[in-house]
Amino acid sequence: MxxxxxxxxxxxxxxxxxxxxxxxxxxxxxxxxxxxxxxxxxxxxxxxxxxxxxxxxxxxxxxxxxxxxxxxxxxxxxxxxxxxxxxxxxxxxxxxxxxxxxxxxxxxxxxxxxxxxxxxxxxxxIHGQHEHQSLLYKDKHLDIIDRFAKENIYDIKNNLEVEYRKYIDIGNSLKELKIDEDKRLREMSFLEYEINEIKNAALKSGEDEILTADYKKFSNAKTIAEGLNQVYDLIGYENLSSAGNNIGRSVKQLSRLTEYDETIKGFYSQIMDIETLVNDFNRDLSDYIADINGYEDDFTITEQRLNLVNHLKAKYGSSIEEILQYLKSREEKLTQYENYEETLSALNLEYVKQEEKVRKLSEQLSVIRQEKSKELASKIKEALIDLNFLEVKFEIIFRYTGHYTGNGYDDAEFIISTNPGEELKPLSKVASGGELSRIMLAIKSVLAHKDEINTLIFDxxxxxxxxxTAQKVSEKLSMIADKHQxxxxxxxxxxxxxxxxxxxxxxxxxxxxxxxxxxxxxxxxxxxxxxxxxxxxxxxxxxxxxxxxxxxxxxxxxxx
CATH class of the missing domain: 3.40.50.300 (P-loop containing nucleotide triphosphate hydrolases)
Known part of the structure; x- marks a missing residue:
């Protein structure tokens, strides 16, 4: 609330x-x-x-x-x-x-x-004048029926949406596949070109990230080498004031003092560990400096490879994974064209089977809708009588749209007669603004027990x-408010x-x-x-x- x-x-x-x-x-x-x-x-x-x-x-x-x-x-x-x-x-x-x-x-x-x-x-x-007016549109009527019948049709509607999407996808694949011989041969030639271009590159997943990191390193090799040489001067053994030399002298000094105090042996052991670490560090650092100083050939190879990968990305996908997925789709497409008649026949059969699934689900949905709509129409009529439509007649009629959608093939419409002797007509040809507001209230009172929405605003x-009639409207509002805010x-x-x-x-x-x-x-x-x-x-x-x-x-x- x-x-x-x-x-x-x-x-x-x-x-x-x-x-x-x-x-x-x-x-x-x-x-x-x-x-x-x-x-x-x-x-x-x-x-x-x-x-x-x-x-x-x-x-x-x-x-x-x-x-x-x-x-x-x-x-x-x-x-x-x-x-x-x-x-x-x-x-x-x-x-x-x-x-x-x-x-x-x-x-x-x-x-x-x-x-x-x-x-x-x-x-x-929220229900205001705009929402009341929406009752004049038939699409709203089918939505109201579905809200009333949602417990009965929820699973069917979900399944229908999924199967209809498949139906459309297969249909689109068929349209795409149905081309003349000359165009098919041209498409095959182009597909072969794309497949070969990607395959010849021999891409590996994650390769682009490694190449990018290497390119960054080689692009800054001179700066890296200069900086590391400074570090080596500070920690190595070339200068008398460097860390390596000072640690070496410390090792010799502590070695002479260990015979005077057992505690110093602990210091000596620690400095030996430090000297080993410094030696290993300096050796690794020296090897790295030697490698990066000869970076030109590696840089050229890396740059060329990265340019190739980026070229393929620009054409086929934003990542290597997407490029490889594109390759797979192109190979599948080429196989379809190479086995054209068999593929077309199989796809046509699949399309017919999928259409049958959509037809059955649409039929099931329509049957339940029409059954529940009779109950809904009866309840709405009762609610309208409560709202002082004393001689009202109210029915819901169904028509077949002639095509499938993700919501079935139904076209539903509310028809009403508010005066004795008048024939049933669509709301748009009968109801005034005031009547529409009461009809909407009647519908909301019927849906009140079906709706999970707790808060309703009526303007x-x-x-x-x-x-x-005003008294009747107030009583109906109070009735809905018993279950809703x-x-x-x-x-x-x-x-x-x-x-x-x-x-x-x-x-x-x-x-x-x-x-x-x-x-x-x-x-x-x-x-x-x-x-x-x-x-x-x-x-x-x-x-x-x-x-x-x-x-x-x-x-x-x-x-x-």
Missing amino acids: LLNLHVKNFAIIDEVDVTFRDNLNILTGETGAGKSIIIGSVNVALGGKVSKDIIRKGADYALVELLFHTDNDYILNRIKELDLPVEDGQIIITRKIMSGKSISKVNGETVTAANLKEIAGLLID EIDVGVSGR ILCITHLPQIAAMADAHYIIEKQSDGITTHTSIRSLKEKESVEEIARILGGAKITDTVIQSAEEMKELAKRTKKY
Whole structure:
């Protein structure tokens, strides 16, 4: 669930920090108070588009921070798979917006837009006017069916995606293989050239790293030799003041003194070890200097070999491993062309077999979808009746698209009739904006027990709704909130009365600047806010009494 929202320097928000509760969180306020800005800030934190004027005037940046908590193992494991830290089930999403750029982080780690979108999709579902309108598109309908049937189709869909990808790959291989004789011969000639060029190079894995190190050494051979000669002068035996000579004299001195004190024998033994180490070091150093002084031939050979490797890298891959993999693919391709008829026949057979796998999986998927869609349609119809669509008819129809996809071959569409005597028609030809919002709410109420997403935000769910229908909408929201955390912006008193937690969004101005704030209301304040919504400019005792009655009615409704 969403525990906390922190917003700073966002549009007309100076700074807002609000803690949300479980179940139904209602947000109300005067028109223009900034209700849409609050939801907009959540959208932006989750990767939504940023307008140019989003940073508050006079500020250097805008910041939105969302604190979630979840104990859902799937969500936690998925976040860990993205190499993001998680502790105690807490997930903090922050987005800092500066002029011309923004930075998104999850639990302190910077994330890509794609990863942020995925994480957001696991944690929260936002429904505004745009989402209601999405019901007009048939693709959305199939997605809703799949969400309802996910327990039954999850494995089939995964298998279908894998097999469909293979099907497409085999098809692409067939298209590539089907060429005329002249082109095939030209391709074979070119393949032979590439294969021979790589094979003649006799590349070895890791060779490029060794060559690069040797090239670096030989390129700096003069500098290395000069430096090592200085070291040899300091440690060797050429100079009287060198370490080797001084250690030798120390050995002789300690040797004479050992007969006077047993302790000195220990020092003598240690200095002998040191002298041996210095002798070995000087010998190895001398050999290395002798070798590097004759580096010219080795340098030429290394440079030529490295140039060859880099030439092949530029043509066939960024590493020797990639070049060798490319060689393997070219050899396989050449074998295909050399055995053209046999390869084509085998690939055609494989394509037919793979198409059959895709067909069977698509058929299985379609059968389950159509079975579950009947159950879904029945439940949505019941939910629509609950939302005051009293004479509604609702069905889901399927059509065959005529081609396979990774999602099967189904084309599904919701059709509805909202008035007696009217024939069933697509949503786009029947539903108004207000009806769409209620239809979406009906669908969400049906999916509520199927969805793992805990937090739902509803904005403009009450568009075109009033009277008895508003009461029905409030009851449906409360029902969904029994299993989910809901944040709902509303202007209807019936919905506001149903709140488990009620927040007011206010706009204040000192004549120079304007800012929006949000605060939690106590019971009495909630009644007063409902009265304001009911009574408008003038709030009488009768209006207050009506607001209290609405709160009492809401409490009784929740008990059932």
